Amino acid sequence: MFGDQSAEPYFRPSRRAAFSVLGASVVAGLTACTAAEGAYESSTPVLTPGAAAESPAVPAASVSPAPTPTPTPTATKRIRKSFVPDYQLPPIVGGLAPVITKIETQHPVVFLTIDDGNIKTPESVKLLAEYDYPASLFLTKDTIADNPAFFNAFKAQGSLVENHTVTHNINMVRQWGYQQQLTDMVGMQEYAFHHYGRRPTLFRPPGGAYSNVMRKAVADAGMKAIVTWEAKANAGKMDYQVGNSLRPGDIVLMHFRAEFAADLAAFRSAQLAAGLEVVLLEDFLGVA
Ligand SMILES: [Zn+2]
Numbered sequence: 001m002f003g004d005q006s007a008e009p010y011f012r013p014s015r016r017a018a019f020s021v022l023g024a025s026v027v028a029g030l031t032a033c034t035a036a037e038g039a040y041e042s043s044t045p046v047l048t049p050g051a052a053a054e055s056p057a058v059p060a061a062s063v064s065p066a067p068t069p070t071p072t073p074t075a076t077k078r079i080r081k082s083f084v085p086d087y088q089l090p091p092i093v094g095g096l097a098p099v100i101t102k103i104e105t106q107h108p109v110v111f112l113t114i115d116d117g118n119i120k121t122p123e124s125v126k127l128l129a130e131y132d133y134p135a136s137l138f139l140t141k142d143t144i145a146d147n148p149a150f151f152n153a154f155k156a157q158g159s160l161v162e163n164h165t166v167t168h169n170i171n172m173v174r175q176w177g178y179q180q181q182l183t184d185m186v187g188m189q190e191y192a193f194h195h196y197g198r199r200p201t202l203f204r205p206p207g208g209a210y211s212n213v214m215r216k217a218v219a220d221a222g223m224k225a226i227v228t229w230e231a232k233a234n235a236g237k238m239d240y241q242v243g244n245s246l247r248p249g250d251i252v253l254m255h256f257r258a259e260f261a262a263d264l265a266a267f268r269s270a271q272l273a274a275g276l277e278v279v280l281l282e283d284f285l286g287v288a
Contacts, residue, residue, distance in 0.1 A: 083107045087249070089225060089285045096215040097203070099226040103249035103284065110246055110276040111136065111284070112267065113227065114254045115164055115204060117144040117151065124260045125153040131268060132157075134280040136227070138164035138204040141191045148195040155196060160282050163188045163200035163223060170207030178213050185221040201287040202227045224287050229253040236262035238270045246274040251281065 087105050090098035103111065112135040128135060137154060139161050144151065151161060166187035169175065176184070185203065193199045203218045203226050210226050218226055230241040232253035238246075246252070254263050271278060282288035 083109065083279070085284045085286065087284065089287065092219045092224070095219055096212055097218040097223060097225050099210060099215065099228065100251070100285075101228045102230050102247075102251060103281075105249040105284075108248050108274075108276050109279045109284065110248070110271055110274070111251045111281040112254065112278050113138060113162075113204070113229065113251060113281065114256060116140050116168070117256050119256045119258050119260065120144075120147055120150040121260065124256065124264075125157075127261060127264055128154060128159070129157050131264075131278075133278045134158040134160075134283075135278075136160055136162050136202060136281045138162045138202070138227075139188075139192070140164045140168040140206070141166040141188050142168060148191075151196070158280065160198065160280065160288060161192050161196045161200060162202040162204065162227075162282075163192065163221075164204050165206055166191070168206045170209070172206065173209045173211045173214055178217055181214055182217040182220055185217055185223070189221055189223075201225075201282065202285075204228070225285070227251060227281070233263035233267040233270075235259060237266050246270045246276055248274075248276060250276075 085105070086107060087103050089100075092098070103109075112133055114135050115138045117137070117139045134157065135154065137151060137159055139151065155161065163185060165172070165184045167184055169184070172181055172184065189199050199222060201222075201224045203221070203223045205214060205226060205228075208228055210228070215226060229251045231246060231250045232239050234254075236259055240246075252267055254260075254267065257263070280288065
């Protein structure tokens, strides 16, 4: 144990399991996506990425001297990489996707993940842009189908859409066999590809519970890993499964809920206090 939080967070020798490759079948009690999800509300889409528009780097040796108006229609701002990732995503072994709970890294980085997609407010777009946070958005088809275009604004800021199923059945591990789980995952893969032009590489189980059957379905659906968490921003405050502050490599869970601004404020406060940079998980894992 290293409960004592001392001054140098980056070189902790601890070898906490960063991912569960062992068969531990079901992780319960990770209260993601709980009751508050019932609230469902839509709002006006924000489709103006204007503020985020930055002029892209000009290619060095441009062929034509003619002033061609460079159309950069959906040019996304790629995530800054001020580091060389020091973490290797475990491979799929025996047909089972790895499960990642935290990234073992010596870099002062933290990863923001935002789930579901129920509450769609211009404010959430504005805040992520203002803080320049890229995030992994684990979206559920059934909660975004009323307005999938809303999430394009985040994409334009450098966030990526990942897979949180079609139906968000928090009991899928217990109630469904392999084929039904796979179908629910593939449905979201295709939906994401259709609306956002990319098939997700990461999967977050609704409610957080997973099993080896799920790990196999995730791999067979074409994804690289199951991603859980050890810290979350919830009800306007941070909750930690380990310790009482953010650590390098933490994966933080949030939701698109009514209290988005308060949750993000709690996260930002913890992130700044810990001196961590918010970087995109997919960039760090090489699965963007
Ligand atoms: Zn969820």
